[in-house]
Amino acid sequence: MSKQDIKFNEEQQKEKDQPNDAPQKEEESAFHKAVTGPDKSALENEINLGKNQMTKRLQPSLNWKATDDFKKHKTSLRNTQEEKHGGRLEKSRLFISSGKAQLVRKSAYKTEEIVSESSSESEEDEEPPDHHQKANADLPSEYWQIQKLVKYLKGGNQTATVIALCSMKDFNLAQETCQLAIKDVGGLEVLINLLDTDEVKCKIGSLKILKEISHNPQIRRNIVDLGGLPIMVNILDSPHKSLKCLAAETIANVAKLRRARRVVRHHGGVTKLVTLLDCAQNSTEPAQSSLYEARDVEVARCGALALWSCSKSHANKEAILKAGGIPLLACLLKTSHENMLIPVVGTLQECASEKNYRAAIKAERIIENLVKNLNSENEQLQEHCAMAIYQCAEDEETRDLVRLHRGLKPLASLLNNTDNKKRLAAVTGAIWKCSISKENVTKFREYKAIETLVGLLTDQPEEVLVNVVGALGECCQEYENRVLIRKCGGIQPLVNLLVGINQALLVNVTKAVGACAAEPESMMIIDRLDGVRLLWSLLKNPHPDVKASAAWALCPCIQNAKLLLDMVGSPDEDLQEAAAGCISNIRRLALATEKARYT
Numbered sequence: 380m381s382k383q384d385i386k387f388n389e390e391q392q393k394e395k396d397q398p399n400d401a402p403q404k405e406e407e408s409a410f411h412k413a414v415t416g417p418d419k420s421a422l423e424n425e426i427n428l429g430k431n432q433m434t435k436r437l438q439p440s441l442n443w444k445a446t447d448d449f450k451k452h453k454t455s456l457r458n459t460q461e462e463k464h465g466g467r468l469e470k471s472r473l474f475i476s477s478g479k480a481q482l483v484r485k486s487a488y489k490t491e492e493i494v495s496e497s498s499s500e501s502e503e504d505e506e507p508p509d510h511h512q513k514a515n516a517d518l519p520s521e522y523w524q525i526q527k528l529v530k531y532l533k534g535g536n537q538t539a540t541v542i543a544l545c546s547m548k549d550f551n552l553a554q555e556t557c558q559l560a561i562k563d564v565g566g567l568e569v570l571i572n573l574l575d576t577d578e579v580k581c582k583i584g585s586l587k588i589l590k591e592i593s594h595n596p597q598i599r600r601n602i603v604d605l606g607g608l609p610i611m612v613n614i615l616d617s618p619h620k621s622l623k624c625l626a627a628e629t630i631a632n633v634a635k636l637r638r639a640r641r642v643v644r645h646h647g648g649v650t651k652l653v654t655l656l657d658c659a660q661n662s663t664e665p666a667q668s669s670l671y672e673a674r675d676v677e678v679a680r681c682g683a684l685a686l687w688s689c690s691k692s693h694a695n696k697e698a699i700l701k702a703g704g705i706p707l708l709a710c711l712l713k714t715s716h717e718n719m720l721i722p723v724v725g726t727l728q729e730c731a732s733e734k735n736y737r738a739a740i741k742a743e744r745i746i747e748n749l750v751k752n753l754n755s756e757n758e759q760l761q762e763h764c765a766m767a768i769y770q771c772a773e774d775e776e777t778r779d780l781v782r783l784h785r786g787l788k789p790l791a792s793l794l795n796n797t798d799n800k801k802r803l804a805a806v807t808g809a810i811w812k813c814s815i816s817k818e819n820v821t822k823f824r825e826y827k828a829i830e831t832l833v834g835l836l837t838d839q840p841e842e843v844l845v846n847v848v849g850a851l852g853e854c855c856q857e858y859e860n861r862v863l864i865r866k867c868g869g870i871q872p873l874v875n876l877l878v879g880i881n882q883a884l885l886v887n888v889t890k891a892v893g894a895c896a897a898e899p900e901s902m903m904i905i906d907r908l909d910g911v912r913l914l915w916s917l918l919k920n921p922h923p924d925v926k927a928s929a930a931w932a933l934c935p936c937i938q939n940a941k942l943l944l945d946m947v948g949s950p951d952e953d954l955q956e957a958a959a960g961c962i963s964n965i966r967r968l969a970l971a972t973e974k975a976r977y978t
Contacts, residue, residue, distance in 0.1 A: 800842075
C-alpha cells in the first residue's frame with residue numbers, strides 16, 4: 380500500500396499543475412454514473428468525504444487484512460529506498476526492486492518444480508515476460524477510469540467499495556488494457572486483500588473481477604506472487620456456494636501456471652477441490668429444490684474445472700487419486716449436463732496417462748460412459764472422450780471394453796469430420812491405440828475406416844499424421860489390409876513421409892512401409908518410388924527408435940526386392956562389401972531392438 384501512496388501523491392501533483400480541473404470532474408462523473416436509487420445523495424457525501432481524506436493521506440480500509448509477508452516486504456523495501464535516497468522514494472527504483480524480489484521467489488520455485496511437476500506439461504505453461512504500457516497518450520479512456528475506481532477501493536467504506544467493484548465489473552475485463560489498468564495502479568493487491576475480509580459482498584465482487592482478469596498470463600503470475608492462491612483455497616471451505624464457485628473458477632485460471640499448481644497442492648487445495656465434486660455432501664437445503672440442485676451442480680462443475688488445470692502436474696494427479704477423486708468423477712460422468720461433462724472428462728483425460736489411474740478407470744466402469752459421450756453433438760466433449768480413450772487404450776482389456784461397448788463405430792464415423800483438427804487428432808489417436816487388437820482392426824475394416832485413414836495421409840497437421848500412420852501400421856499386419864491400402868493408393872503418400880523430420884512420425888511410417896513391403900506388389904511400388912534408399916538413409920538418423928524401426932522395415936524389403944542380393948553377386952568388390960555390410964548392420968540393429976523390447 381505504501382507504493383500506491385507514492386503513486387497517488389505523484390498523480391495529485393500532476394493534476395495541480397494542470398490549468399483546469401477537468402480530470403477531477405471526469406473522475407466524479409465516472410464513479411457517480413454507477414450509483415442509483417435513494418441512497419445516491421448519501422453515497423455522494425461519503426465519497427466526497429473519502430476524497431478529502433485521500434487529499435491528506437491515502438489510508439487503506441479497516442476492513443482489509445493485508446498478509447504479514449506482504450506488509451513486511453513493503454516495509455523493508457521502503458526503508459532500503461529511504462536510506463539510499465535520503466528519505467525520497469523513486470518510482471522507477473521501486474518497481475525495479477520489486478521485480479528483483481519476484482525473480483528471487485521465481486528461482487526458488489523453479490528448483491522444486493523440476494522435481495515435483497510432470498515433464499509432460501506443455502510449453503504454454505511457461506511464464507511470458509511482462510508487457511509494459513508504452514505511451515500514456517495511446518491508452519484509451521477506460522484505462523484511466525478503471526484506475527480511478529481502484530483508488531475508491533482503497534479509500535472508501537464498505538458500501539462505496541461494493542459500488543466501485545460493480546462499476547469495475549461493467550468494463551470489458553477481457554481486454555488486456557482493462558486488465559493491465561487494474562494491475563498498474565496496484566489494484567491486484569487491493570482485490571486480494573478484499574478476499575481476506577469478513578464481507579461476503581466484497582469477496583464476491585473481488586472474485587468476479589479476479590476470475591475475468593486471471594485469463595491474462597501476466598496477471599496469473601502476479602496473483603501467485605502476491606499470495607492470492609492460499610486465500611482462495613481457504614474460501615473453498617466457505618458455506619456460501621457462490622464464493623466456492625468463484626474461487627474454484629479463479630483457481631482454474633491461475634493453475635494454468637506451473638508453480639501455481641504446486642501452491643494449490645501444498646495448501647491442501649486439491650483435497651478441497653475433490654470435496655466439491657460430491658454434490659450430496661455440499662447440500663444444506665432440501666433435496667427437492669431445483670435451485671439447490673442447480674447450485675450443487677455448479678459447485679461440482681467449478682471444482683472439476685479447477686482439478687482439470689491442476690491435473691497437469693504428476694504430483695497433483697497422485698493427490699487427486701489419494702483424495703478419492705476417481706469415484707466422484709465417475710459419478711459425475713453419468714450426468715446429462717454437458718458443461719459439467721467437459722471438465723470431468725478433461726480431468727480424466729489428463730490423469731489417464733498414469734498406469735494406476737487406468738486401473739481405477741476400469742474398476743469404476745468409466746469406459747462405458749466415455750463411449751456413450753462420443754455420440755454427443757458437442758465437439759469439445761467428443762474430443763476429450765476420444766483423448767481419454769487414447770490414453771486408456773494402452774491396456775488390452777480397455778481396448779476390448781471399447782469394442783464391447785460399441786465405441787469403434789462412432790470413432791470411425793468421426794473420421795469424416797476433418798474441420799476440427801484437435802478433435803481429429805484425438806479420434807485418430809484413439810483408433811491407433813484400439814487397432815493394436817486384431818479384433819478391433821477387423822471391425823474398423825467393416826466400418827470402412829481404413830480407406831478413410833488413407834485419405835488423411837495428405838494435407839493434415841503432424842499430430843494427425845502421426846496417429847493416422849500409426850493406425851495404418853497396425854492394420855498392415857494383416858494381408859487383407861495391406862492389399863486394401865495398396866488399392867486405395869496409400870503406398871505413395873506413406874513413402875513420401877519418409878523424408879520428414881518428426882521422430883514419432885518417422886517411427887510410425889517406417890513400420891507401416893515395412894509392413895506393406897511384405898506384399899510383393901506393394902514392394903514393387905516402394906522400389907519404384909525409391910523407398911528402399913530412403914529407409915537406408917534413416918539408419919543414419921540420430922534417434923535410436925527411428926534407426927531400429929528403419930532397420931526392421933528394410934528386412935522385408937530385402938526379401939522381396941532382391942536388391943542387396945544382386946549387389947552381393949556383383950563382380951564389383953566394393954559393391955559386394957557395401958551390400959554385405961548393409962545386411963550385417965540391418966541384422967545387428969534388428970536383434971538389438973528385439974532384445975531391448977524384451978528387457
